[in-house]
Amino acid sequence: MRLRPTAEPAEDPAGGAAPGQDGAPHRRSRLLVLASTFPARPDDGVPAFVLDLARHEAEEFDTVVLTPRVPGAAADEVVDGVRVVRYPYFSRRFEDLADGAILDNLRARRSRVLQVPALLVAQYLAVRRAVRAGRPDVVHAHWAVPQALVATLAAPRVPMVVTTHGGDVYALRAAPLVRLKRWVLRRAAHVTTVNGEMRERLTRWGVPEAGTSVVPMGVETGPAAAARARTARVPGRVVAVGRLVEKKGFAVLLDALRRIDDVAWELVVVGDGPLRAGLERRAAGLPVTFVGQRGKDEVLDALASAEVVVVPSVPASNGDQEGLPVTLLEAAAVGAAVVASDLPGIRDVVQDDVSGLLVPPGDVDALVSALRRALTDRDGRERWQTGAGGVAESYTGDRIGERYRAVLRAAAGRRTD
Secondary structure, X not given: OOOOXXXXXXXXXXXXXXXXXXXXXXXXXXXXXXXXXXXXXXXXOOOOHHHHHHHHHOOOOEEXXXXXXXXXXXXXXXXXXXXXXXXXXXXXXXXXXXXXOHHHHHHHOHHHHHHHHHHHHHHHHHHHHHHHHHOOOEEEEEOHHHHHHHHHHHOOOOOXXXXXXXXXXXXXXXXXXXXXXXXXXXXXXXXXXXXXXXXXXXXXXXXXXXXXXXXXXXXXXXXXXXXXXXOOOOOOEEEEEOOOOHHHOHHHHHHHHHOOOOOOOEEEEEEOOOOHHHHHHHOOOOOEEEEEOOOHHHHHHHHHHOOEEEEOOOOOOOOOOOOOOHHHHHHHHOOOOEEEEOOOOHHHHOOEOOOEEEEOOOOXXXXXXHHHHHHHOHHHHHHHHHHHHHHHHHHEHHHHHHHHHHHHHHHHOOOOO
C-alpha cells in the first residue's frame, strides 16, 4: 500500500498558485487521520462522525484517513475530497474485530482477542508506510487506544492530536492500561475530549490542562433540516437510536415503557448489536419495533418522526459510558423533544426542562415519570423542541470543523525534524 502525496499548490481565486508570505507557492499541510470505526460505504449505518469531521478538515488540509479493512469496503478510495485507505490485519474470513466498535465486539465474542495483536501490528506497519509516503505534517488519532498508541510508536516525530470519545477514557480501567494511556496522552501535541468531565479526568492523570480542550463531534444541520421538513411526527411514537450494547441503556428503557399503560405509545429502536436478541425477548408483548441498522438519512427520518426521542444511557459494567452521543446532537438538530440520562456530555446538550428532560441513569421510576410527561405535555414538548434546536446551532459541522482545524493548525507548527 502506498499513499500518494497530495501536495499540489493551492490555487488563488485568480487561478494561480496561492502565494505564501515569501511569495512562493503555498503548500497545503498534510493530515493523516487514524480511526477504527469508519463506514464501509456511504450511509451504511456505521457511525460516520470521523468521515464527517474529515470532510471539514479537508477544507484546509490534504487529508488521508487510515482505517482497518471491513467487509464490502474499497481498499483505497476518495470520498468527498478525503482519501480513505483501509489496511488488512487478519485472515479475511475471520477479520471482524474492527467491524463496528472494538470493545463491544470483544465483549460479544472473546475469541476476537486473537485479532488484537494482529490489528496492532498491521496498524503500526500501515502508519509507518503512510508517514514515509505521504509525509504528513500532523496526525489526528481518534481514540487513545489503539490509534494514538500506535501513532506514538510508529510516527514519533509527527505532531499528534488525539481525540478521546468516551470508551478509551472510561473503560480499560486496569492500572497497566491507565498508565499506558497516560504515557500516550502526555506525548500528544494536543488532546481533545467530547465533554468536560473527561478533560478533568485526563488532568488528574497528569495530562497538562493547557494541552487539552473540549471539542465534541459536530452535526450536519442541512440533512437534519431536510428530514424535519419531509417527515411528519407520529403521535405517541418514541424513538431510540444506537448500537444495542449495555451502555445505551435500552433494557432500562423497555422496563420503563412496560409500566406505562395509561398513555398510548409505540417504540422504534434503530440500531443493531450483540444484545439485540435479548432485548427483543425483553420487549415481548410490547408495541416495539426493532428496525436494525439504518443509514444516516433513515436515522434522521426516524428521529424527526418521533414525538419523543429517548437517550437512556447508563455506565456499563466495564466502566464504559457515553462521551457525547452524536445521536443526541442529531435529535436536537431535528428539533426533537428529548428525554435523556443525566450524564457528562449529555447534560451539555440537554438542560432539564429547557431543551429536554434529564433523569438519573438507570432509574426506571424516574424514566417512567419523564416519558409519561413527555408523551402528555404538549406545551412542554414544544418548549424542549425549541430549546434543543437552539443548542444544536452550537454543534454545527462548520463550527466544530473550524475548531478542529485550529487545533490541527497549531499542532502542525510543532513538527520536529
